[in-house]
Amino acid sequence: MTQAEPQVEVSLSRNLGLLAVTMIGVGAMIGAGIFVLTGIAAGKAGPGLLLAFLLNGCIALIIGGSYAELGSCFPAAGGGYLWIKQGMNDLFGYLSGWMSWFAQSLACALYALAFGAFFGELLGLWGLDLAAGCTDIHHGCPLLHWTRVGLGVALAVTFxxxxYKGSSETGLIGNIVTSIKIVILVVMAAFGLSLMFRAAGGEVSTIVESSFRPFLPFGIGGVLLAMGLTFIAFEGFEIIAASGEEVKNPTRxxxxxxxxxxxxxxxxxxMTAAVVIGAIDSGDPNVPVYQFLSTLGELGxxxxxxxxxxxxxxxxxxxxxxxxxxxxxxATLYGSSRVAFAMGRDGNLFPAFGQINxxxxxxxxxxxxxxxxxxxMAVSLPIEDVAASANIMFLLLFMMVCYSVVSLRKSRPDLKxxxxxxxxxxxxxxxxxxxxVLAVWLASLSMIAWGIAIAWMVGGLTIYFVWILPNQTKWEVDPSRTVSESASVLxxxxxxxxxxxxxxxxxxxxVGALGSIFAHQRxxxxxxxxxVRTPDMNTVRADMIDTSxxxxxxxVSRQLDVNHRELTVVGRSVSQTISAKAHEYDTELIVFGWPGATVGSQHAFGSVIDLIGxxxxxxxxxxxxxxxxxKPRRIVIPSRGRGANLRMSYEVTRDLMxxxxxEDSLKIHESPGSSQEEIQVKTIYVVTSDEERENTPLxxxxxxxxAKSMDVDTEFEVVEAANVEAGILHASRNADLLLLGASDEGYFTQQFRGSIPERVMRKTSANVIMSRKFQGPVSSMLRRFGLGGPREDQEVPNLDSE
Incomplete structure (x- = not known):
C-alpha cells in the first residue's frame, strides 16, 4: 500500500460580518420585483398594499427561520433541493428541484419582460413613440407589445x-447595482413622504383620510392577491443561509x-407603498390612485x-x-441552470444536464x-401570469422547506x-x-398560472417515473466507495x-442473528x-476504519453455514448508500436495528431508517x-384483520417458528431444551369504540x-382500551416479542405525537420487530399522505378515539 497523502481540510474563509451578509440578503430581496409588481399589486389591494407587504414580511421571517435552521445543518451546496430530499424522500427531492428550476426560469422571464417594458419607455423618452395611435397601450398596441417582448428575449438570449461562455456578474458590479436600487427607492420614498406631509399641513389624519380610505377597497381577498403576487419580492433570504461557511460567528x-x-x-x-398610494395624483378626482396605477401595470x-x-x-x-x-x-439564470446541473449530476435528470463543457x-x-x-415563458405569457406562476412555484417550494424542518427535527436529531x-x-x-392559502388564492388572478404549474409538475412526475427512476442507478454517480469486502464464497x-x-x-x-435466521429460512x-459517513470520501483511508x-x-450466519458477505463502505449519504447496495445485491429484505433509548421523545427512528422507510x-x-x-416463547401480533404489513408479520412468525x-437451531440456541419449547402466538384486536367492537367477528x-395461510397457529384476543397504544402495551406485557406493522398515519399526527409503533417501542419491555411491506414507490407515497385507500392492518386505528 502506498503512503497516503496528508489529509487537508478544505473550508471557506470566514470573512463576512453581520453587516456584509445582511446587505447580501437585502440586495437579493430588493430586486426587479419591487419595480415591476408594486403598481400591479396596488391595483389589486388598494391601500391594503401596506398590509400585504407587512404580512408577507411576517411569513418571510418564518420561512427565513426555516432556511436558517436547515442551512446551519447542511452548509454544503444544494439548498432547498438537498433539504427536501433529506426531510421528505427522493421523489419530493426530485420534485422540489424540478419546481425550483422552473420557478427560477419563470423569475428570469419576469425580469426579461420587465427589462423590455422599461427599455420601451426609454425609447419613448428618446422620441421613438411605439404607442402612437394606440388607445390601449396594454392590449391594443401589437408593435409596442412585441417590441418589449423582443427586447426581453434578446436580453435572455444574451445572458x-x-x-455559457463562463462569465458572470462580478461582486463589485452587483454591489453597485444593489446600492443604486436601494438609494433610489429610499430617496423616492423620502421625497414622496415629504410631499404628502406638506400637502396635508403635517396632519397625519388628513393624509389617512385623503389617501388611505377605504383601506381595503377589495376586502381581504385583494390583500391576499397582492401578497401572492409580490411574494417573489421577498425571495432571496436563502442566499444568506447558503453563505454559512463564509460568515463570522454563524450561530449568531x-x-x-x-x-x-x-x-x-x-x-x-x-415606505414605497405609502408613497405609491398617497403621494401621486391620478389626474381625475373620481379615479382612485390605485385604479390609475392598475392601468399602468408594470410601469406604475x-x-x-x-x-x-x-x-x-x-x-x-x-x-x-x-x-x-x-x-x-x-443571477437567477445562473442559479436556475445550476439547479438543473445538480439534478443531472445526481441522476435526477437526464445525464446530459450534468455534463460540463x-x-x-x-x-x-x-x-x-x-x-x-x-x-x-416570456413570449407566451403576459407579465402578470408569469409573476403568478413564479410565485405559485416558490410558495409550494417554501411549503416543502417548512415541512422538512419538522421532519428533520424528528428523523435527524443527530444534526448539528x-x-x-x-x-x-x-x-x-x-x-x-x-x-x-396564497398559492391557491392566486388562481383568482390567473388560472393560467395554476394550469402551467400543474402541467409542469405532472410532466415532471411523468418523466421521473417513466425515464428517470428506471435508469437512476445507471445514471447517478456512485455515492459510495467500498473499502473492505469479504465473502464466504469467492x-x-x-x-x-x-x-x-x-x-x-x-x-x-x-440484528445479525435475526438476519441470519431469515436468510437461512428463505x-x-x-x-x-x-x-461510514463522510462528506468527502477522499479524506478517509481504509486503515482508519474498524471493519470488524x-x-x-x-x-450466526457462519454457525448456520449461510452464504454471507461483509461490506464496509464509505459514503456521503448513509441512506443513499444502503439503497444503492440494496439494488446492486438484489436485496429482498433489510433488517434495521433501532437503539431507541439514544433518541429523545421528539424524534423518530433515525435519519437512515426514516429516509429509507x-x-x-x-x-x-x-x-x-x-x-x-x-428464541421468543410468546409472540404478540396486533391486528386490524387485513393488510400487507400484517401478512408480513405472520411471515416473520412463520420463519421464526x-x-x-x-435441528439447525441447536447450533445457536441459548439454553438446553429451549429448541423443544413451542412458540406461542397470540393475535390481539384492540377495541376503542363501539364501531370497532361490532367488527370483532370479521x-x-x-x-x-x-395466519393459517402462513402456517401459523394463533390465539385471538380482544383487548378493550382507551386507545390503541395502551391496548397493545397491556396485551404485550408478558410477551418476549411484539410484531408491529409500520405506521401510515398522516403528517400532523406523526409530527405532533409520533407514530403508534414508535411510541409502543419506547414503552414496551419486549423485543419488537416492526414490518413494512414493499408495495412500490407510488403506493408508499400515496399511503403516507392518506391517499392510498384503506390503511394497513394494525396501522389503521381509530386515531380520533385516542
Whole structure:
C-alpha cells in the first residue's frame, strides 16, 4: 500500500460580518420585483398594499427561520433541493428541484419582460413613440407589445450566451447595482413622504383620510392577491443561509442577518407603498390612485417617480429598473441552470444536464434548456401570469422547506443545528398553511398560472417515473466507495440477499442473528454492511476504519453455514448508500436495528431508517431489542384483520417458528431444551369504540385465516382500551416479542405525537420487530399522505378515539 497523502481540510474563509451578509440578503430581496409588481399589486389591494407587504414580511421571517435552521445543518451546496430530499424522500427531492428550476426560469422571464417594458419607455423618452395611435397601450398596441417582448428575449438570449461562455456578474458590479436600487427607492420614498406631509399641513389624519380610505377597497381577498403576487419580492433570504461557511460567528449572524434583511426590505417596501398610494395624483378626482396605477401595470413605479421628481425622475427610475432587471436575470439564470446541473449530476435528470463543457467549464445543456424555458415563458405569457406562476412555484417550494424542518427535527436529531427555529412545529406548520392559502388564492388572478404549474409538475412526475427512476442507478454517480469486502464464497451466488446495515458491535450481534435466521429460512445470502459517513470520501483511508463490525453481525450466519458477505463502505449519504447496495445485491429484505433509548421523545427512528422507510427499495424490518436476541416463547401480533404489513408479520412468525423447530437451531440456541419449547402466538384486536367492537367477528376470522395461510397457529384476543397504544402495551406485557406493522398515519399526527409503533417501542419491555411491506414507490407515497385507500392492518386505528 502506498503512503497516503496528508489529509487537508478544505473550508471557506470566514470573512463576512453581520453587516456584509445582511446587505447580501437585502440586495437579493430588493430586486426587479419591487419595480415591476408594486403598481400591479396596488391595483389589486388598494391601500391594503401596506398590509400585504407587512404580512408577507411576517411569513418571510418564518420561512427565513426555516432556511436558517436547515442551512446551519447542511452548509454544503444544494439548498432547498438537498433539504427536501433529506426531510421528505427522493421523489419530493426530485420534485422540489424540478419546481425550483422552473420557478427560477419563470423569475428570469419576469425580469426579461420587465427589462423590455422599461427599455420601451426609454425609447419613448428618446422620441421613438411605439404607442402612437394606440388607445390601449396594454392590449391594443401589437408593435409596442412585441417590441418589449423582443427586447426581453434578446436580453435572455444574451445572458444565456454569457453564462455559457463562463462569465458572470462580478461582486463589485452587483454591489453597485444593489446600492443604486436601494438609494433610489429610499430617496423616492423620502421625497414622496415629504410631499404628502406638506400637502396635508403635517396632519397625519388628513393624509389617512385623503389617501388611505377605504383601506381595503377589495376586502381581504385583494390583500391576499397582492401578497401572492409580490411574494417573489421577498425571495432571496436563502442566499444568506447558503453563505454559512463564509460568515463570522454563524450561530449568531446568520439568523440575525436573515431577520435584519427582511426587516430592512419590509421597511423600504412599506415606505414605497405609502408613497405609491398617497403621494401621486391620478389626474381625475373620481379615479382612485390605485385604479390609475392598475392601468399602468408594470410601469406604475415609473409614473410615481415622474410625479415625485418632475425633472429626471422618470429617467432615473427607468435606469434603475433596467439595471435591476439585468442583474436579477443574470443571477437567477445562473442559479436556475445550476439547479438543473445538480439534478443531472445526481441522476435526477437526464445525464446530459450534468455534463460540463471542457472548454468553457460550464453545464451547456442545463444553461441552454434554462434559457429556452425563459424565452418560451416570456413570449407566451403576459407579465402578470408569469409573476403568478413564479410565485405559485416558490410558495409550494417554501411549503416543502417548512415541512422538512419538522421532519428533520424528528428523523435527524443527530444534526448539528447552529440555529433552531422557535415554536416548532407550530411556526413551520403556520408557514405551510399560509403559503398554501396564497398559492391557491392566486388562481383568482390567473388560472393560467395554476394550469402551467400543474402541467409542469405532472410532466415532471411523468418523466421521473417513466425515464428517470428506471435508469437512476445507471445514471447517478456512485455515492459510495467500498473499502473492505469479504465473502464466504469467492464467486457471486446469484441469490437474493437479506441486508443487515450495522452501526456498532452492540447492535450488530442481535440484528445479525435475526438476519441470519431469515436468510437461512428463505435460502438467501446474508449481506452485512457497515457504512461510514463522510462528506468527502477522499479524506478517509481504509486503515482508519474498524471493519470488524460486520464480522460480529455475520457470526450466526457462519454457525448456520449461510452464504454471507461483509461490506464496509464509505459514503456521503448513509441512506443513499444502503439503497444503492440494496439494488446492486438484489436485496429482498433489510433488517434495521433501532437503539431507541439514544433518541429523545421528539424524534423518530433515525435519519437512515426514516429516509429509507418512507420509500423502501424492498421489504424492511425495524428491530428494537430490550435484551439480546434469543428464541421468543410468546409472540404478540396486533391486528386490524387485513393488510400487507400484517401478512408480513405472520411471515416473520412463520420463519421464526420453522427455524426453531429445525435441528439447525441447536447450533445457536441459548439454553438446553429451549429448541423443544413451542412458540406461542397470540393475535390481539384492540377495541376503542363501539364501531370497532361490532367488527370483532370479521377481524377475528380474517386474522385467523391469514395466519393459517402462513402456517401459523394463533390465539385471538380482544383487548378493550382507551386507545390503541395502551391496548397493545397491556396485551404485550408478558410477551418476549411484539410484531408491529409500520405506521401510515398522516403528517400532523406523526409530527405532533409520533407514530403508534414508535411510541409502543419506547414503552414496551419486549423485543419488537416492526414490518413494512414493499408495495412500490407510488403506493408508499400515496399511503403516507392518506391517499392510498384503506390503511394497513394494525396501522389503521381509530386515531380520533385516542
Amino acid at each position: 444565456t450566451w454569457i453564462n 449572524n446568520i439568523p440575525l442577518a436573515i431577520a435584519l434583511s427582511i426587516l430592512i426590505a419590509v421597511s423600504i417596501y412599506l 413605479m415609473v409614473e410615481v417617480a415622474a410625479q415625485i421628481f418632475p425633472v429626471g425622475g422618470k429617467l432615473m427610475l427607468i435606469l434603475a429598473g433596467l439595471a435591476s432587471a439585468t442583474s436579477a436575470l443574470n 471542457p472548454s468553457t467549464m460550464t453545464p451547456v445543456m442545463a444553461i441552454a434548456m434554462s434559457g429556452l424555458l425563459v424565452v418560451i 443545528r447552529r440555529f433552531t427555529l422557535p415554536l416548532t412545529p407550530f411556526l413551520p406548520s403556520l408557514g405551510i398553511a399560509i403559503c398554501l 464467486t457471486a451466488t446469484g441469490l437474493p440477499t437479506v441486508l443487515v446495515p450495522v452501526k456498532d458491535k452492540f447492535m450488530a450481534s442481535s 435460502g438467501h445470502e446474508l449481506l452485512c454492511m457497515h457504512v 463490525v460486520t464480522r460480529v453481525a455475520s457470526r 418512507t420509500n423502501p427499495p424492498c421489504d424492511i424490518l425495524v428491530t428494537h431489542f430490550n435484551t439480546l436476541w434469543r 420453522a427455524f426453531y423447530r429445525s 377481524v377475528k376470522q380474517t386474522s385467523i385465516d391469514l
